[in-house]
Amino acid sequence: MDLAPDCTVVVGGRFEGTDFGQAPAVVAGGTGGAVLRLDPRGQKVLKVVRLGTVVSDLEVRRDTGAVAVASDAGVAVLEPGLGAAAWAVGDQGPASRVAVAGDGTVAALFGKTLRVYDASGALLFSKAFGDAAVNDVAVDAVSRRVFVTGFKQDDGYTCGQLQIAWVRAFDYRGAPAWKAYDWDKTQAGDAGLCADTRGMRVAMGRDGYLYFAGESAGGNFIYSRDPQDFAEPAANVKRGPYHDAYNTASNHITYYTRLEPATGAQLLGQVLLARLGSGKGNTIRPLALAADEAGRVYVGGIAACCIAARDALSLNGRTLPPYAGDDAWVLVTSPDFRADLLWMVWNAGGKGEVRGLAAAGGAAALAAVVRLNPFHTHRALQEAGPGGYASVWPGWPPAP
Incomplete structure (x- = not known):
């Protein structure tokens, strides 16, 4: 989308x-x-x-x-x-x-191989990765960087089996430019940061910054450290029960951050998790990522019970049915990560997951996989379908 x-x-x-x-x-x-x-x-x-x-x-x-x-x-x-x-x-x-940049450069993933093309379709370089997973790609014409994210399996130290998220940047010739996270089992193990982490999405925001979304199996994660300096704390914004990874087990939770494209320097980061009625942390996973001109971050995916105020959510004046499993969710943060501007699901008794997000010029849109109908509809081109869903709604104006 x-x-x-x-x-x-x-x-x-x-x-x-x-x-x-x-x-x-x-x-x-x-x-x-x-x-x-x-x-x-x-x-x-x-x-x-x-x-x-x-x-x-x-x-x-x-x-x-x-x-x-x-x-x-x-x-x-x-x-x-x-x-x-x-x-x-x-x-x-x-x-x-x-992904496509403003100069027409295109970066694509073919399995675990990155291939980068110029504006005419000529191959600039290709690179094969030996990691456990390679999940997403982005490209920036200003810094002339290509960004890839995924995770590696690094077993055998004090954490036992361990997955480690990474972001790697390359110039247009394929030379390494910088990396983020990508720590090894020794660093993570010595610090007791043994939660599995996975890099899921990277995206160039319309504000010119690079955004990363990953997941972690619990709160003792490498995302608590600066992505380029393990000895330094991350620039994380903690606020309230849904943005602080306490009282949670090995359920998968979401992490997102803003990075400088040219250097990989971290500007801000934040954790996100669902919570049961008991207050215990629960699963929420990121599958879509975008940022608008002002740096408002849009993250979406699939969530277990429950996002904030789940029982009171309404769309177009209609209160949504209670959680029925597999919420297709979208969170929109303020540019400084200190406020949630929107946290919504589109389920109307059905199940699904958000797979695509876009935000620009005061508009926003999502694409979702529907596992089980119904989803909320309003002035719909088609009232129901077997497997897909799209929604368009007013976002925020470009100026902050």
């Missing part, structure tokens, strides 16, 4: 059985996979492009509106009008994640 410069909404996934009344453009023999352009309110389909059998990720180039797409057919960059592909690469297998 992303927002184009003309305020239209761009969403990708698997769309079968209908072209929404459009004559679709077809790229590389596309079938069930598609990119849709919706009007700014998300109520009308304006364009359909078919590519692959499923689109796994996309990002809109913020100056021109070109769309970089990752699918099981590889990587393609669609022209701003979505009428054709400017270029495509289909000989490297399925692509899972993709």
Whole structure:
């Protein structure tokens, strides 16, 4: 999910059985996979492009509106009008994640291999990782950096089995520029920071900063340390029971932080967890990440019971049904991380998870997987579907 410069909404996934009344453009023999352009309110389909059998990720180039797409057919960059592909690469297998910078540089993940292309589609460099997982990629034209996140398995010291999150930055030639976290089992073990951590998402905010979202199996985590200096505490903002990892076990919780793209220096960080009625910490996992022009952070994913004020939440004047499992949630923080501007779920008795988020120019949008209907609908293009959900709502204006 992303927002184009003309305020239209761009969403990708698997769309079968209908072209929404459009004559679709077809790229590389596309079938069930598609990119849709919706009007700014998300109520009308304006364009359909078919590519692959499923689109796994996309990002809109913020100056021109070109769309970089990752699918099981590889990587393609669609022209701003979505009428054709400017270029495509289909000989490297399925692509899972993709990002595009303001200069047209595209970074994509093919399994555990990073491939970076210039604006014409020429390969700049590729790099294979031997880590346990490689989960996301971002790219920045100003610092000329490419960012990758994932986690490694580093077993055999005092923590026993241990997963360690990392962020690694490279220049446009593929040379290492900096890294964050990426500690080893000895450092973590000696400090007693034995919670498994995983890097899940990286994203360039529209404020020019890099954002990272990860998860941890409990509160004794490496996120308590500065990501580049293990001896220093992290610049974490603790406030209230949902942003402080006390009274929690090995349930997975969320962590997000703002970094300087050029150097990886940490500016702010914060933990997020759900809580049971007893006050005990519970699971909340990040699967989507964005930041708007003012640095408001949008994080989303899947949560167990319960986010704050869960029983009192309402959408469009309708109180949502009680928690029924697998809440698809979105949190929006203030730029200084000291206030929650919005913490909402879209479940109306169903189950799901937020997979895509976008925020820009006073608008916000999400894409979610629906495991079980119903989800909340309002002026919906389709009232219900077997597996997908999208929502558009007013965000905050660009100025803080």
